[in-house]
Every structure is written in structure tokens, then in C-alpha cells.
Amino acid sequence: MDGTLDGRIGPMVEDGGVSEERLLADAQKGDEAAFALLVKRHRGDLYAHCYRMLGSVQDAEDALQESLLGAWRGLAGFEGRSSLRTWLYRVATHACLRLSSRRPRRMLSSDHGPARSDVHDLGDPVPGPVWLDPLPDDLPAEEEPDPAAAYLRRESVELAFVAALQQLPGTQRAVLILREVLGFTAAEVAGILDTTPASVNSAMQRARAALQQRRSQQAELAALGAGGRRALVDAFVTAWERADVPALLDLLTEDARFTMPPLPAWFDGREDVGRFLAERVFATQWRLVPIAANGQPGFACHQYDGERFSLGAVNVLSLRDGRISWIAAFIDPQVTRYFSVPGKLSR
Template identity: 85%
Template structure:
């Protein structure tokens, strides 16, 4: 199976997110009405028909904009602007491409405009060096600069095609989305459209108003840059190697150790070079020793309760902190794995970002 990990990549292969489907043939039924009929009605000004027409593409456009921009908030803005632009321009859609291709043309160009006006989303390690003083975390760095996590909105067991679910999760992994942000906008768009969404070079050239030769050239440069920044094994490959039982055991061990403030047990789960990041705080810690000291002296100054969730196709936790009265949502932690151990705890503590996760604001005890 093709993987975003570069060990299996062949220059002619493409990473196709089959959950999106090409859908470039005859229009299929949507809500009991053919897309052809909905399109005709929408082009005559029927807004309800337009909503039905684009609803089946909305989630996938949202994921596309997230990959392009590295931010859930920016992706929401881009989808809204894209659908408004599509509505206004629908009368001029002549069907020379599929509706799906046209929608991605609109959304991609919106993302390129937005990214040209906003700073690149980055990781803590790109903002400054690791710290050793666990009592100086720095003031929060506000503004649209941090890479944001992606709330998984579809449990794996609900995806009818397991291979498609695997590829879909792979394309939003933290390391991959972070690496994408280092590409110039056009290269980023080319790589996503070609390798994630499966468009041909000719189709991408049409989306970006360029030539297939330019697309192929941008693709080569994008692959070279990405090859230096993504791990050789994706998180999906790591999780597959761990197996369902191994994954459950790791999640259970992490929750138990965290809730008991058992630092030695947590350290035992980490790789030697494990990282702990927590934007928008600029501080981050590198290596078992400093991560363990940060946990012991700062993290576990108060009790916590953890609820396993999923984010970016990776194990994650809604983390509830005791404020003296109740346990309130204080962070979302996303785990990255390597060789069955945790190599990165990506903590996200921005309250505005936390509200975008579909979890309760307060912890509820299971037996209540």
C-alpha cells in the first residue's frame, strides 16, 4: 500500500484519497435527486439545490483547506469563502470539468490567496530552541502562527472502505501537514492535488491556470522538500505495526500513568528523544530527562482526567485539569509514535482552539 512515508514512494505513484472519490463520470444521486437536476436548479438560483449539491463535498473541501493552511480556523474561513464564490459563479459553470474539479479549483485558489496574506503555520521547534528551565514557559505567542490539530470527525469503524480510511488519516497527520507548510503555495497545492486527491497533471494545470510541464516541475521540487521533513514511516504505519491490542495497551498505559501522575511510568513510554510541545506557549522540551522534569514539576501540580479521542489520524486525549471545583478542558494532547513508543506529545492549550473539538468542556465521571 502506498504510504506518505518515503520508503515506498515511486516517482510515478500517487497517494489517492479514495474517500473523496473521483466522481468524474455520470452524476450520482444526492438526496434522492440526481446531481444533474440539482445543478440545473442551482444554476437557476435555487439555493436549497446548491446546498444539497455541495454538501457531499463540504467535509472533503474542509480537509483540503486544512492541509493547505495548517489551521482549522483558516480552513473554515476558506470553505465559507469558497462556497460563497462557487454560488456566485455557478451560473458560469459550463461543465467542461466535473463539479468536483471545479469546486477544488475555487477552494485551492481561495487557499492560495489566504496563505499569501497570512504567516506560515509552524511548530514550536521552528519558533525557538528547546528549554531546560521548566519554570519559564514564556508568555503565550498569540496570532495565526501555530499549526493546529485536526479533530477527526469520522471514526474508523464508520468508514466503509478500510483502505480509504487509512489513506484519509495519513493525509492529515501532524508531521505531514507541518511539512506541507514549508512548501511555497503553488508547490503545496500541486502536491496535495496530485498525491492526496489524485488529480492528473493536466487537471491540476487547469485548476492552477498553468501548464502540465510546470505542474510536473513543481511536483518534483515539492517531493524533494517534503522528503527532508516527513518521517520515513507514517503514523498509520506505526499504528498498524503496533496492532489494535498494542494500541489499546499504549493508550490505557498513558491514561493510567497521567491520571496517577506516575512520571517514571510515562517516561518508560517515551523514546529517548521525545518532545513535548504546547503552543501557544513558546516553551517546549526535548528528551526524556527534560520532558520528565517538566511533567513532575509543572504538569502534575494539579490532578488530571483524560478522555481518549482521535486527532490528525493519531491517538489523542482531551485533557481535563482540576481547578479546585471541577475538571475543565485544559488541553488536547496528540501522540506521535515511533517503534511502539511515544516520540512526541503535541499539547495544544489555546482555549479558542479547544472549543473546536467536539468534546465536553467539563469532565463527566463515567458512573454518573
Template identity: 80%
Template sequence: MAEAEGTSEERLLAAAQQGDETAFESLVERYRRELHAHCYRMLGSIQDAEDAVQESLVAAWRGLAGFQGRSSLRTWLLRITTNVCLRLSARRPRRMLSFEHGPPRSDVHDLGEPVTGPVWLEPWPDDLTADQESDPAAAYLRRESVELAFVAALQHLPGTQRAVLILREVLGFTAVEVAEILGTTPASVNSALQRARATVRERTPRRTQQAELAALGPDGRRALVEAFATAWERADVPALLDLLAEDARFTMPPLPAWFDGRRDVGRFLAERVFATPWRLVPMTVNGQPGFACYQGDGERFRLGAVNVLNLRDGRIRWIAGFIDPEVVARFPVPTEILPPDR
């Protein structure tokens, strides 16, 4: 099978280098998801990642005639996308979380005006990086590498350190290969990797979300998701609070307001969120339990938010809500659903 795939890629490459655009599209399609996920980790934004992939593939098409196979096509494409991401990240502000934008609020009726522009870290639709992954260990690592806390921590790194950490620890390149991709030395790569590891370690939880989910087990995860969705749809604040850690947080960019602690989160849910009915559809977001959240208006339920659950020791430590219509619209879910009795 591998030999046949290699022969197919060689055939497509030869045709593409002769100017066959259809062959080029087929050639790069098998790498598109990986490139997209790589750009998302680098930039913290779905839209920025899409822009970077498009720019990279245009550059790859223009430079394909000069590709001589000294590295694999995958490595060559990742070199192009990495350098595109470095250029884009140098021109755009760092994507951040609500905690980094300002202090928590206690007034649930003052949520502030939406903060627009390329400011907020965005969620990643589904766990595309692990889709059809044949190696369970590799799939686990891919899911860890798109978790919200990890991607947020990456945004605190200088661009080169960010690229080094992703290329070495997520994509598995050697120091020599990374040095070739970035046009530097293996010694510089190793130094950057040490500094990047230290920064990310300071900004990420003791256990990854994949470890938290593994500790729950499939039945525990299913029970938590069902309990959360049921309580939310019933506007059952006490039941929701039973699922939360004492220091739970609720965020909702692009609104700047966020709430810290079970008491304030509970007040926000009771006084603001559940003023209208909701229906939740479970899904996976950033490799974590998530929900497409539909808000009712009497006739139907319209997609109004995406919620992502971050866990600690079996309880919900952070409900990461995203309510920007442009961000929510990028998720592969229906924009409307009918009430359950229709």
C-alpha cells in the same frame, strides 16, 4: 446507487442554477468535509480552513450559473477552494511547530509568554477525512494526509507546490487536471511535484503514523492509549517515562517553551503539569491517538488541552499539546466533566 446519486446531483444543480439556495446547500454539503480537509492541509489551521471554505462557497454560489459541467462539480469546487487558499496563504505567515520557533528549554518554570496570532500549526479535530470511507486504502491515505508532521511539512512548500502535491498525491488528480485547476501546464505540475516531494521527504519521519499504528496493531494501540491515560491521571511520571522514547519531545503552543529529551520532559511533567489533577478522554486527532485533557479545580474538570501522540517504533516520540482555548474549543467534546466520584 451511483446513477441515482448522479441524477439527484443533476436535479439539485439545475435548481441551484435557477437561484434555489436550499438546493445549493444540499448540493455542496456532500463535498464540505473534503473541502474543509483540503483547506486545512493547505493552511495548517482549523479557523483559516473554515474561512477559506466559506469564501469558496460564496464564490461558488456567485459563479454557479456559469458552471457548464466541463469538469465534475467536485473538481470545480476544489479549483475554487485551492485558489482561495493560495490567496490566503500569500497574505498570512506560515504556520509552524514549536521546534521551528525556537530552541528547547531546560527551565521548567520559565515557559515564556504566549505567542499569539496566526503562528502555530493547529490540530485537526478527529479524522473527518476517513469518515464513512468505503475504500480502506483511500481511508489510510486520507489519515496519512492530515498527520501533524505531514501538514507541518506542507507549510514549508511554496503555495503552488503545496497545492500540486495535495491535488496529485492526496486527492488523486492527474497532472493534466491539476494544470487545469491551477492554470498552468502539465510539465510545470510535474516539476513542482518533484520539488515538493523532496522537501516533504526531508521533513517527515521515515514511517508515517499510520504505519506506526499498523505495526502496533489494534491491541497494541489500545494498550498504549490506556497506559498513557492511566499514568497521566495518576500523575505517575515513571510510568509515563517508560512509554517515551529517549529523545521524546513535549510542545504546548501558544506557549513558546518546549522540552527535548526524556529527562527534561519528565521534570516538566513532575514539577508543572501534575501540580493539578487531570482526567483524559481518548479520541483521534489528525488521524493519530489523542486525548481531550480535563484539568481539575476541586469541583469539576474543565477542558484545558488537547494532546496528540506521535509514535516511533512503539514508543511516544512527541507529545503535541495544544492549550490555546480557541483551538481547544473547536473540538467536539464537552467543556467540563464531573470528578469520577460524583
């Protein structure tokens, strides 16, 4: 598979309008180019599925690569008893379940320990693949002409939703995603997971109960409107770059959180967040570049190093009633490297 799976996710290939049936027939005869065209139509959605399942960009890439290899090796045996889409999700879901069984569950700062009040004791970085990753909005995804479907796509990768998914056992997580996000029937999910529709429905009930408190960021952003979102982003950038703590605090909810994996410390409540910003974060200058991650507003944060501004963090904002309820800062270079932003900015 030198051509089809070259790179982490495989090259993008134009399909030229060839039917899926023709591509499938050619791929089953060993045509790698036909296989590349065949999976191109599903790759973005499969990638997002792996991210929801695993809560990690790197793990999602690993699972997708394993899925594509598995699909290629097993394609000759695909007999068409289900749609190709269903079969590909079967391959990808099992790849994710295998990977998640070998790696620790991805977590948030609040899962690791209680909030701190001492802004000068941030603890040592917690190593290993244990933290939830943000998902850059510019990573591969299929174009979705249906606004409702596009809304659901963004909602299904929101940071808090993906974090909540990681709290579920693997099978429940898979059932919820396959049923509610991807729209498979209970019978189809039972076939994907080698179980029964009754078991699927039972797992679905338990998963729904665990996630019923989630708050849609897409609904929050829609309530703000384009103008309100732009105003919030502009106000945040201006206050942060001026180190204007009072102005920043005016943008926060009373119970706002600030997290910063891989450091274990996190701060809960506007007062402690304000002290952390004033005494630690703004000890140096910053420049912010607005980005989007997990369908939410975010920023590439560049810290002054004495000569230039170097990328030091990616911040993702969660909102509630028009204010910021969570600043999720990610300071691991292995995470920030996935974002297509300059590593350096001049003064």
C-alpha cells in the same frame, strides 16, 4: 444565500438520490436548495483540503465559506469543461492560496525557537494565528467505503504531514495535495492552478523532495494493532492521572518531544520532558478523556481547579516503533473549543 450557507460550513441536507446533473441544472437556475444538496456531496473533502492547505481549523472554515460563496456566485458560468469536483477544488484551492498570502505561515514550536531546558521559564504566549492547529476527527468528512482511501484520508491529515506541508510555498503545497492526496492528473492540476503540466511536474518534484522523510502514523498504528493501541492509550491515561513520571517515561522514545503552543517553550529528549512533567505538569491533578485528532490517538486533558476538572489542553500523540515520540499539547482555548468533549468533569 440565507439557507444554503447558514452557519460556518452550511447545513447538512439529505439528497434523496437526485442526480448531480439535475441538481447542477437546478442550482444554475438559482435554486439554493439544489446547491446545498450539490455541495453536500463534496463539503467534507473540501474542508479537509482547506485544512491541509492552511494548517488551521479556523482558517479552513474561513476558506471553505469563501469557497462555497464563490462557487454559488460563479455557478451560472460553469460550462462543464471539467467535472464539478475539479471545478470546486479549483475554487477552494484559490481561496486557500489567497488566504495564506494574507496570514502568517502556521508553524510548530521547533520553528519558533530552540528547545528549552529550564522547566520554569515557559515564556509568554505567542499571540496571533501562527500555530498549527490539530484537527478533531469528528469534524465533517465524507464517508469512505474503500479502506485504502480511508487510510490515505487519515494519513493526509496527520499532524507532522500537515506541518511539513506548511513549509512549502503555496503553489508547491497545492500541487502535492492535489496530485498525491486527491489523485488529480498533472493536466487537471495545471487547469486548477492556471499553469502548465510541465510546471506542475517540476513543483511536484520539489515538494516530494521536501517531504520524503515523513513517517506515517497510520503505519505505526497498524503495526501496533488494535490491542496494542488500546494498551498504549490505557497505559498513558493511567500514568498521567497518577502523575507516575517513570511509567510515562517508559512509554517515550529517547528523543521524545513535548510541545505546547501558544507557549513558546518546548522540551526535547526524555530527560527534559520528564523534568517538565514532574515539576510543572503534575503540580495539579488531571483527568484524561481519550479522543482522536489528525488520525492519531489523543486526549482531552482536564485539570483540577479546586472544585472540578476543567478542560485545559488537548494532547495528540505521535508514535515511532511502538513508543511515543511526540506529545503535542494544545492549550489555547480557541483550539480546544473545536473538540466535542465536556468542558468540566466532576471529581
